[in-house]
Amino acid sequence: MNFSDSEIVTSILSQEGYEYTRDLALADIIFINTCSIRENAEERVRKRLEYFKSLKRKKPGLIIGLLGCMADRIQTALVEEEQLLDLVAGPDAYRHLPLLLGQVGTGRKAIDTILSVDETYAGITPVRFDSNGISAFISIMRGCGNYCSYCVVPYTRGHERSRDAGSILNETSDLFTKGYREVTLIGQNVNSYRWTSPEGNMDFACLLEKVAAVHPMIRVRFATSHPKDISDPLLHTIASHDNICKAIHLPVQSGSDHILERMNRKYTREQYMERIMAIRRIIPGCAISTDIIAGFCDETEEDHRQTLSLMEWVRYDFAFMFKYSERPRTLAAETLKDNIPEKVKERRLREIIELQQKLSYENNNQDLGKTFSVLIEGESKRSKSQYFGRNSQNKVVVFPKTDASPGAYITVKIVRFTSATLIGEVVKS
Ligand code: SAH
Ligand code: SF4
Numbered sequence: 001m002n003f004s005d006s007e008i009v010t011s012i013l014s015q016e017g018y019e020y021t022r023d024l025a026l027a028d029i030i031f032i033n034t035c036s037i038r039e040n041a042e043e044r045v046r047k048r049l050e051y052f053k054s055l056k057r058k059k060p061g062l063i064i065g066l067l068g069c070m071a072d073r074i075q076t077a078l079v080e081e082e083q084l085l086d087l088v089a090g091p092d093a094y095r096h097l098p099l100l101l102g103q104v105g106t107g108r109k110a111i112d113t114i115l116s117v118d119e120t121y122a123g124i125t126p127v128r129f130d131s132n133g134i135s136a137f138i139s140i141m142r143g144c145g146n147y148c149s150y151c152v153v154p155y156t157r158g159h160e161r162s163r164d165a166g167s168i169l170n171e172t173s174d175l176f177t178k179g180y181r182e183v184t185l186i187g188q189n190v191n192s193y194r195w196t197s198p199e200g201n202m203d204f205a206c207l208l209e210k211v212a213a214v215h216p217m218i219r220v221r222f223a224t225s226h227p228k229d230i231s232d233p234l235l236h237t238i239a240s241h242d243n244i245c246k247a248i249h250l251p252v253q254s255g256s257d258h259i260l261e262r263m264n265r266k267y268t269r270e271q272y273m274e275r276i277m278a279i280r281r282i283i284p285g286c287a288i289s290t291d292i293i294a295g296f297c298d299e300t301e302e303d304h305r306q307t308l309s310l311m312e313w314v315r316y317d318f319a320f321m322f323k324y325s326e327r328p329r330t331l332a333a334e335t336l337k338d339n340i341p342e343k344v345k346e347r348r349l350r351e352i353i354e355l356q357q358k359l360s361y362e363n364n365n366q367d368l369g370k371t372f373s374v375l376i377e378g379e380s381k382r383s384k385s386q387y388f389g390r391n392s393q394n395k396v397v398v399f400p401k402t403d404a405s406p407g408a409y410i411t412v413k414i415v416r417f418t419s420a421t422l423i424g425e426v427v428k429s
Pocket of ligand 2: 144145146147148151152153154188189226
């Protein structure tokens with residue numbers, strides 16, 4: 001999400017004549033784009049800002065700005081008391097950046113953290129940086145309206161809103177023309193995408209179908225799906241298009257009903273399992289990944305065991321796993337006690353990670369001997385004589401280089417594996 005926002009910011013400023021550099025020594029303006037979903041991020045940002053301040057001593061006139069989710073919380077102290085920042089812009093204020101930059105040094109505060117109900121940055125074509133030129137993220141929604149009790153997103157990024165479908169399709173076509181072969185549609189809960197226009201209403205399944213129709217050679221991925229909203233019609237749309245990837249990220253957070261209710265996730269363990277069965281039935285061979293939080297308020301050993309047993313049952317291909325950290329303003333911070341000792345949280349998280357490593361390894365073992373169509377993304381980081389790419393299931397595949405170039409599809413047979421990577425040989429170019 002943040003990566004995509006940085007690309008939008010770069011685009012807005014390029015239109016005003018600013019040039020992007022990743023070389024700190026060359027920069028006249030440094031922006032730090034922040035996320036406050038988990039706790040340790042704030043400490044890291046403060047340290048980074050202190051370092052930037054030391055650069056400013058050597059280069060007076062250097063402008064330092066803070067963007068993103070942390071803007072609202074952090075602004076007053078850092079601008080006024082510690083003077084670490086010249087400018088602060090929240091996630092809905094990026095169109096005002098040229099104006100804010102003009103205010104720096106004039107005595108007027110260059111701060112805008114107002115959240116909008118309709119800003120989606122439609123019409124701004126992000127400048128792709130750090131890109132392999134093959135795969136790109138397209139932001140289709142902003143904000144979130146789910147209010148999971150642990151989560152700060154609805155407060156820092158505002159209400160859920162969908163972006164104009166026409167602008168998403170134009171961006172996809174434009175990327176395809178530039179040589180990109182994979183787009184990932186991103187939003188906090190893409191299943192609740194809705195766009196109303198004089199031509200009719202569009203839901204997520206319909207959008208996905210239209211993006212896939214831009215060209216059969218462009219792969220489409222999406223994240224994140226909320227378990228309460230992932231419907232059978234959407235699963236059928238995924239199943240019936242070769243270029244919609246067979247990988248679903250379906251964050252479960254906990255395997256215990258007692259905790260799911262406290263988290264305000266709006267589904268039960270049984271309903272989640274029913275959705276997994278629907279995925280397995282409608283899209284055979286689909287990879288399933290998840291997010292899990294260890295040590296949420298009041299989590300008992302039994303609740304934790306239920307998370308482990310659900311993981312075993314689903315046999316996730318991949319998971320992002322976190323220790324619960326209380327975030328200010330959330331429902332959990334205001335109504336529940338963060339009462340699981342740090343050591344217990346750490347041990348439970350460790351058990352979850354160890355189990356997932358075992359599951360990833362066993363799942364990759366199942367892929368041994370199978371052939372996959374792999375989109376070549378570039379040279380492997382470990383060896384110049386190898387390429388890496390991904391299969392439809394979003395697994396990284398490494399294989400010996402051929403004449404084919406990045407951006408081409410290649411058929412690869414899996415001959416070895418680790419818990420993180422499949423290693424293959426080329427069947428045909
Ligand atoms: N919208 C997505 C994910 C958003 S945040 C969804 O609903 O699934 C990404 C992940 O960060 C979440 O899925 C959750 O696992 C984790 N997360 C969010 N808030 C957290 C908190 N306070 N402590 C620990 N992990 C958290
Ligand atoms: Fe946060 Fe829940 Fe929204 Fe995801 S769905 S962003 S976890 S409030």
